[in-house]
Amino acid sequence: MSSRKKGNVEGDRLSRLPDDLIHKIMSFVSIKQAVETSVLSPRWRYIWTSMPYLSFSSNDFRTLPKFSNFVKHVLSSRNNQVDVFSVDLTFRGKVSQAFVKRILDYAFSHNVQQLNFTCIHDKNIELPLSLFSSRSLKHLSLTGYSSYSYEHCIMTPPTWELPALATLNLHCVTLHDKGASLFSHCANLKNLTLKSCTMMGLDTSNFKICHPGLSSLTLEDGYDGIDVVTPQLKNLIIKGWQGIHLISAPNLSSLHYIEDSCSLKISADLLYLEKVDVCISYVYDKAAAHEVVSLLQQLYSCLSSYVELISHQPSPFTDLKSLKIYPTYVPLVGQTQPKLTLSPEVEKYLLGSSPGATFTTVSHEEIRAVKNVTSARNLMLELRVLLDQWKENNETDKVCMKQDKALMKGHTTTVPKQGEVENCSAQRDMEMKCHFGERITHIESYWKDLNSQVGKGYNNTCRTISLLRKIEGVLKEVPRSHRAKLQARFSSLRVEAEIIMDDTMDQMKMQFDKKPSKFHKLATSSQHST
Template structure:
């Protein structure tokens, strides 16, 4: 037997070894590629012919197609060809663009939510606005939700209308544990000064990230969640000036971006372990003592009020490890130097 025959025999053995895996393991392997490529494996053998029909993972990407009608036809064939008794564990929709894609998105999501979807990741290009159906925000099975803008520049973060959600549309996701919003617009129907609680009915939420988001029509954002453990607020622009954060289980709080001098933070987080703040202006906190705080990293690019800086230090007096940028130290040092000068001049 020559070397070419040996290679063929080894390839067959490797194929058989992979084919002998349980369906669940094969599904997991195929989850790392798009559903289009997963379906192409059906030509390998009779063992692989219908494997894709029971996959709980659906990964759709616009990049796999050149024209919207072909993509729409493919989605219809996939959803109608699946084993209807198989639940949908996760759905990933990437690189969606164009106004007509809304219909396809809703078609996929309606199918997924009717099959008890647990994880949803949607990413679209900056120029596209996707209007999501109301049932997205009243799911009883969804545990992880990620909505992002892809290739989102700093200019687009400020000027793109991005995804738009109305405050009147209550987010009632009782089992949701992770929420990641990047490039999302949160807005209220009418101008109001009241504090809006978009996530108040997400009682099991543990991880919340608001990144490069835009707020419109309300001045206060309320984040009152009993199980929240990790909270990140980064580059949030727009109308919001006051943050009301009530989270008894919060461990890690990261805040960074172009916050104005008018921003106020009312924080009740007795279990807080780590605090990171990075902004242009002084951090103004209204809070109980952080008795459990171990690490605080405060960076203010343009500190203007020495009294605010000193008050912040008083509020962080229990911290074990404190990092301050040089500008804050210079402002505080200037105050002490002034006091010493006044004492010696008397």
């Protein structure tokens, strides 16, 4: 089959796909990439204009003005008869509230159900009030932090009007506390996640989460005190939230609690609790131990070093199926690894009423293996991002080099013949002096750009070599079952890193090799101007 016929067959196959399937395929890429797919098939040319999924990211553009113009073009070209199911908006840097409001107003006027909003900026941004007033929105995710630190840059209003909202995820967001009214107008809210959020207007009181229908709540990496009054809550996760927590959730069935010390207070009996995962890293004194035991009596879970407090307590577990114990401290490689043991008193307290329960202790080696695999993956992801950005910068530098070369060629001075020198006028002398000034400015700019390129190249090289060495060290500690796959991925990254570093050094060498000719031209220009 000829390539032309094969191309026609593939094009026909693409054209025959139903719109819903094409829209689903495009939902996995940004709207910019979706627009670019219009070349794949004649029928795909305008199909992006009826997409119900809109994903905008400033990372796809070199400047925010270009990003803003593209967004305006998409919204003005889109089929207004088609509703919007989801909007994913990500931007880095300062954008106007009017720009954000335009996107949100368009989404809400087209009955958007899902909105993901991510802002990376150095200053606080107050989102338009329209974001917190919608009758169609069911899922909302807000993420905002500084590009240099994890300071919060998104500030929300004190009231919300989102009657259809079912899922709310907030990451690095500042909330205003107005008693129990913050979520009171989100009648259908079922799932709430607060991660690294701060509360304003608390004074000495706790932040209140009061909702009659909330079924799942996650609190992670916070400091403010929290009062939770949720009669229908089923699942509660608290990880690293250091404030005092007063919980009233009589129907709770699953609790995941990880904290340095015990700050959890439960005001109701947990009669429906089925699954508990508790990790309290430090018990400083006997008073703190009493707090732990008080919690254990309600949670039916205990892991306390103060054995005397529980040695005479009957085991409350009458139907325990399994118990797994994790070490709270994993020593470094080479250090003595203490064996994880459980005292007879604690074991009796946990298993005394459930003789058929399985009991498992997780070893330090197992924990370290998981950490090493995760560390290797995260380091390789960091290296992947660095290399992609470095390649993009190198391409930009190459374009600048070509422009610099063209500018140098345009400024090259032709040496006049002896007879022509005698006929030069005062105007010619002035032009030569101006040309000399332009050459000086250009050489200064050239030096500045070159120094910047050298600095970036050096920093990127140091970061890359550091990451390569870290990954190589971690991979030696990774279990064999995971090492082969990770090693193959690392080898590919290492080859790519070497190519990019060599390419950068070649560019630097080319730039330095050009300098004698550049200064020779400058000297020639200055001689002719005098």
